[in-house]
Amino acid sequence: MAAVALISVPSVVLMFSMLGQSLRALSKRAQRQTEKATSVCEESLSNIRTVRANASEYHEIEGFERETNEAAVLAQSLGSGIAVFQALTNFMLNGMVASTLLCGGYLMSSNQITAGQLMAFLVAAQGVQRSLTQGSLLLGSLIRGLTAGTRVFDYLSLTPQIPLERGLTIPQDVLRGHIRFHKVTFAYPTRDEQTVLRDFSLTLEPGKTVALVGASGSGKSTVAALLERFYEPTGGTIELDGFSLAEISPMWLRGRAIGFIEQQPILFATSIFNNIKYGCPEATDEEVYEAARLAQCHDFIRELPESYDTNVGERGVQLSGGQRQRIAIARALLKKPAILILDEATSALDATSEAEVQKALDTAVKNRTTLVIAHRLSTIRNADLIVVLNQGRIVEMGTHEQLTAKKGLYFALVSHQSESRDEESRQRG
DSSP states (O other): OOOHHHHHHHHHHHHHHHHHHHHHHHHHHHHHHHHHHHHHHHHHHHHHHHHHHHHHHHHHHHHHHHHHHHHHHHHHHHHHHHHHHHHHHHHHHHHHHHHHHHHHHHHHHHHHHHHHHHHHHHHHHHHHHHHHHHHHHHHHHHHHHHHHHHHHHHHHHHHOSSSOOOSSSSOTTTTTEEEEEEEEEEOOOGGGOOOOOEEEEEETTTTOOOEESSSSSSSSHHHHHHEEEEEEEEEEEEETTTTEEGGGOHIIIIIEEEEESSSSOOOOSSBHHHHTTOTTOOOHHHHHHHHHHTOOOOHHHHHHHTTGBBBBGGGGGSSHHHHHHHHHHHHHHTHHHHHHHEETTTTTTTHHHHHHHHHHHHHHHTTTTTEEEEESGGGGGSSSSSEEEEEEEEEEEOHHHHHHHHHSSHHHHHHHHHHOOOOHHHHHH
């Protein structure tokens, strides 16, 4: 009888291991497919206006149905596999008990053991059986939990390449905003074979406005990303007031030194007041109102029924593009940054909204080191320095008048935009 148990138990454990490994692989596939189906649904809902504008509702429904059907097939396969596993486990364990009874009955008939000894062995064997049976029942939940947990633990084990809080800070009363790029080279980690910036050297003097222009993909936004320390340069150095940017705390840099205003500002589904205060949570109410005045949005906020308590909706859908942009400017100004980064801040606006936002920006850039990434070249004519990028290299530098007189790439870009505007005007006329 002991021999039967010694053979059965290792067999069950071996089956646990073999089937468990295949079920874990199947569970990972099912988990990935479920994530894919969820992603398709989320993307369609978040871009519902685009979906409706292209009459693609049924196309998106079919796509979501296709992904969910595939997820259902994998889930059913996983469930069937777990059911087969549990059935085989119960069959083998009950077979062990049946074999024990047969052997015990034979031994009792030949007077080799007593009934008490058989019952004692059966009680011990059933204890092992119950433990293995419970293990087989729990295995399904364990496999699903481990699969989902593995993804979570993978993310938790990731170590940031740029520690957020480690690094030095510069006292606000001595922060000048002098920025120096020295022979910077950069390639994105996911495309390390494609160099975006090559031997990029540029100095931004305190309180001056420097504009970056160039064709799409020339590296303009990459310069801003490096200054914010979203990435580290592949080669070369970036300095702020003589300190290497690599030694400065990213939390302090983004939270106190730099104000970032992007093309499509993101507002949270809360009040206007909280959206502005997000730039500096410890700011007073009066400081929030002052930032709104500087951003030219205080008046229109006061005209709203709930004033600063107005909920802007998800991503600020209750406000116009120009209003969202001015609130984003107020949020950036609230931290009183020495440096401003304007990443095509007016390119997505109509002419009226652009004029309102440009007025706010003109106020914002006063006495601040400003880096402007421009698509509409008419907005940067008054910049102290215009830098023209082409394929990650600086090809021209100077004021608007100097670059126009050179009749180089900047002149060609300005001429092309002027011709495009004239053509649009003729078509509207």
